[in-house]
Amino acid sequence: MAIEAVVFDIGNVLIEWNPERFYDAEIGPARRKELFATVDLHAVNDRVDQGHDFRETIYDTAKANPEFSDEIRLWHDRWIEMASPEIDHSVQALRALRDNGVPVYALSNFGIGSFALAQSHYDFLSEFDRPYISGHMGVIKPNPKIYQMLEDDSGTRPDALLFADDRADNIAMAAARGWQTHHFDGPTAWVERLVTEGLIRKEQIA
Structure with a gap:
């Protein structure tokens, strides 16, 4: 898919x-x-x-x-x-995806107040096409409800989503729902995955 x-x-x-x-x-x-x-x-x-x-x-x-x-x-x-510093190549990848017209969502365990604070320091946190922030949703990963809420709100089929997370339990739940996944252990492999999938070009990452 x-x-x-x-x-x-x-x-x-x-x-x-x-x-x-x-x-x-x-x-x-x-x-x-x-x-x-x-x-x-x-x-x-x-x-x-x-x-x-x-x-x-x-x-x-x-x-x-x-x-x-x-x-x-x-x-x-x-x-x-x-909550610092930013992971530069991941931020570049986010922006490259958006430049290429690929919708980019956030799905993150984050408080209402702490996310607002983070947005005031990191401008890229206001650049998602759709931010799904647990504090606003009232449920945290890996509860399956939060994944369902993203699917329903975005209208995106589970198998058409590619999800990067550093926690194995969050990745496992996404995979169980049929999402494509990437267990994040550094930006290099993540960028390579996005290039391999044809979503960004290597030269877009400095």
Whole structure:
């Protein structure tokens, strides 16, 4: 089946997302390990991605864990430093696809507030033909409902979608629905896949 649209995850596909790296630099690996062992910040972030208020969710967690309150608030106050830098060749690939007339969608676990913040820093996050952001949708990957919502809204057949995501569970669910998939482990192979599929040309990527 010919590919009619390309779907990008955002974290670790278009923007690096590594909270542990940020915290290691800020508070040291030992303190970071203690924090993450005590407070499941990724689970807290899942609530944000499901549509809960960004600041309120993080600050309530900080209040409930006073021994780590300063560190936890960093998840909100300096979030953009965790969601950086952009992955340049992936961004170039997104823009090359659009230049070639290929519809480009986002399907990403992202909070309402955190996505708005990211858009204020990364202009390419406003360039999708259709952005499917979990916070606005009220459901996160790999729940099959979010994939169904994209299919229904876009009107694109599952087997005409090519989806790149860094997480194996998200890719597995997409594949189970009949999507074409690419398990992202770096921009080089992703660009090669898009070239092989005839969606972009190698010379479009600097």
